[in-house]
Amino acid sequence: MTTTAVSAEVWDALGRVRDPELDEPITDLGFVHELTVAGSEVRARLRLPTYFCAPNFAYLMVADAVDAIRAVPGVETVEVRLEDHFAAEEINAGVAAGAGFAGSFPAEAAGELDELRRTFRRKAHTACLARVCRRLLAEGWQVDALAGLRLADLPESVERESLVRRREELGLPATPDAPLVVDDDGRPVVPGKVAERLRFAQAVRVSIDGNAGFCRGLLKTRYGASNNTEERG
Amino acid sequence: MYTKDGETYFVVDSHVHAWDGSPANQANRYGKGFIECFYDYHRSLSPEGWVWPLEKFEKYSDETLVRDLFDEGYVDKAIFQPTYLTDFYVNGFNTTEQDGRVAEKYPGKFIVNGSFDPRDGESGLDALEMLAHRWNLKGVKLYTAEWKGISKGWKLSDPWAYRYLEKCEELGIRNIHVHKGPTIYPLNRDAFDVADVDDAATAFPDLRFIIEHCGLPRLEDFCWIATQEPNVYGGLAVAMPFIHTRPRYFAQVLGELLYWLDENRLTFASDYAIWHPKWLVEKFVDFQIPEDMQAEYGVLTPEIKKKILGLNAAKLYDLDVPDAAKVREEPADSGAAVGSAPAVPA
Numbered sequence: 375m376t377t378t379a380v381s382a383e384v385w386d387a388l389g390r391v392r393d394p395e396l397d398e399p400i401t402d403l404g405f406v407h408e409l410t411v412a413g414s415e416v417r418a419r420l421r422l423p424t425y426f427c428a429p430n431f432a433y434l435m436v437a438d439a440v441d442a443i444r445a446v447p448g449v450e451t452v453e454v455r456l457e458d459h460f461a462a463e464e465i466n467a468g469v470a471a472g473a474g475f476a477g478s479f480p481a482e483a484a485g486e487l488d489e490l491r492r493t494f495r496r497k498a499h500t501a502c503l504a505r506v507c508r509r510l511l512a513e514g515w516q517v518d519a520l521a522g523l524r525l526a527d528l529p530e531s532v533e534r535e536s537l538v539r540r541r542e543e544l545g546l547p548a549t550p551d552a553p554l555v556v557d558d559d560g561r562p563v564v565p566g567k568v569a570e571r572l573r574f575a576q577a578v579r580v581s582i583d584g585n586a587g588f589c590r591g592l593l594k595t596r597y598g599a600s601n602n603t604e605e606r607g
Numbered sequence: 608m609y610t611k612d613g614e615t616y617f618v619v620d621s622h623v624h625a626w627d628g629s630p631a632n633q634a635n636r637y638g639k640g641f642i643e644c645f646y647d648y649h650r651s652l653s654p655e656g657w658v659w660p661l662e663k664f665e666k667y668s669d670e671t672l673v674r675d676l677f678d679e680g681y682v683d684k685a686i687f688q689p690t691y692l693t694d695f696y697v698n699g700f701n702t703t704e705q706d707g708r709v710a711e712k713y714p715g716k717f718i719v720n721g722s723f724d725p726r727d728g729e730s731g732l733d734a735l736e737m738l739a740h741r742w743n744l745k746g747v748k749l750y751t752a753e754w755k756g757i758s759k760g761w762k763l764s765d766p767w768a769y770r771y772l773e774k775c776e777e778l779g780i781r782n783i784h785v786h787k788g789p790t791i792y793p794l795n796r797d798a799f800d801v802a803d804v805d806d807a808a809t810a811f812p813d814l815r816f817i818i819e820h821c822g823l824p825r826l827e828d829f830c831w832i833a834t835q836e837p838n839v840y841g842g843l844a845v846a847m848p849f850i851h852t853r854p855r856y857f858a859q860v861l862g863e864l865l866y867w868l869d870e871n872r873l874t875f876a877s878d879y880a881i882w883h884p885k886w887l888v889e890k891f892v893d894f895q896i897p898e899d900m901q902a903e904y905g906v907l908t909p910e911i912k913k914k915i916l917g918l919n920a921a922k923l924y925d926l927d928v929p930d931a932a933k934v935r936e937e938p939a940d941s942g943a944a945v946g947s948a949p950a951v952p953a
């Protein structure tokens with residue numbers, strides 16, 4: 375493959391790495407500051423909105439970026455470095471050595487980040503549900519009637535794709551015949567309880583969307599990058 | 608006080624600082640990074656014309672602080688919330704003593720809050736008692752995510768934390784401000800996890816737990832707890848400035864808070880010197896929920912604004928409020944029960 379082709383594939387791969395908290399691709403968020411592809415060698419630089427962004431989330435993004443790039447055919451050497459962060463040195467060294475989070479902070483960390491990641495995947499799934507249902511309600515659906523819907527009843531949309539992807543990541547029912555409104559464990563929500571579930575889902579959505587806006591704004595302030603901070607929603 | 612359109616607002620700024628983040632006081636790169644991070648918050652969300660040079664932001668004079676809050680910012684009473692960070696700053700970033708010195712220089716203007724760390728054990732209990740007597744403490748500010756030696760944070764539900772909360776009850780310290788928000792990081796735990804507040808609030812029903820930054824960006828977790836615990840409050844520091852840069856987001860946050868809690872448990876704060884109370888107060892009094900969101904969130908009345916801007920905090924700290932700024936006392940009503948709202952999520 376040519377270097378250009380590899381570059382495009384690497385960029386696509388990085389686009390599948392999401393900030394676990396904001397649930398958006400690191401490429402869209404402007405976190406990928408530099409990407410160099412030379413033959414089979416790839417070097418990427420990541421930067422975050424603040425010096426004190428949570429080290430656990432930072433670690434996940436660096437590690438995920440390495441995994442994503444490594445999976446691209448034709449790539450043999452990968453170096454991903456986090457810059458301008460209070461724990462950059464430990465994170466970079468830990469990820470490069472494949473030490474895991476606990477291995478990168480041997481004195482401090484109490485364990486790996488799987489549970490943290492799962493928590494935020496659950497939140498992302500809940501927010502997706504809020505977005506999908508918001509649209510249905512705007513189209514005139516009655517709230518309790520949503521309890522009878524299946525994933526297949528959703529029109530094709532980016533929101534539906536996102537919802538299905540989150541379900542798959544969490545190991546929740548994601549086939550077309552799976553119920554639309556489910557709880558964190560994939561159990562269907564009964565009519566009468568749908569409003570409550572969606573009310574909470576909305577708070578999750580507001581929280582995640584708002585935080586993403588805050589982080590984009592801070593990144594722009596910090597680096598003067600041309601990130602889009604226009605208000606949406 | 609602030610008066611607009613015939614309404615008078617008593618203003619309590621529930622979260623202010625007199626810090627020293629200057630290079631001379633920075634102990635290491637963390638101290639430098641910390642104040643620069645604050646400075647980016649300041650630059651990112653302040654309106655044009657309200658941004659200071661970094662040097663001024665790092666360390667401002669007592670005169671500047673008092674002028675900004677009380678002469679220009681409409682503030683009637685300001686509450687100092689200490690932020691020690693003794694690992695980052697030679698003399699600490701913003702200690703109770705630093706705050707207390709300013710408060711004594713300008714009597715009647717400030718409330719001085721203290722702090723404790725349950726990992727200090729027995730000796731810390733004595734220190735808290737001394738601090739309480741010296742500064743007549745009615746409140747404390749806590750950082751559960753702060754590192755200390757090999758410990759990477761603590762929980763309000765830890766046995767030692769309960770000892771300290773019992774001590775607070777004994778000393779008449781009823782306002783427990785808990786920082787759940789950015790910039791102080793636990794390592795692998797979630798810095799914003801508010802689950803421990805739930806346990807402590809149940810165990811200490813006579814204490815009030817004011818969650819600074821209202822759990823943002825974990826608004827939903829905070830709301831969920833606050834709905835169930837009547838002694839949990841939301842401090843609006845950091846949420847407020849979005850009123851300028853992202854008014855629709857601000858409306859949603861406030862709307863969610865009013866839905867899940869109620870108008871009696873939210874307190875205004877500038878987080879000075881990160882933001883200036885003058886523009887925050889002016890914009891808040893002028894603010895209304897955008898029309899297309901009103902079906903869901905309702906509207907903000909002058910009464911709601913009066914409570915948030917000062918009356919709620921005045922109750923927590925037993926402050927006298929001039930008659931002109933009072934609102935009619937209503938029976939406490941926490942609003943509709945969760946899940947019983949009109950079933951039309953936006």
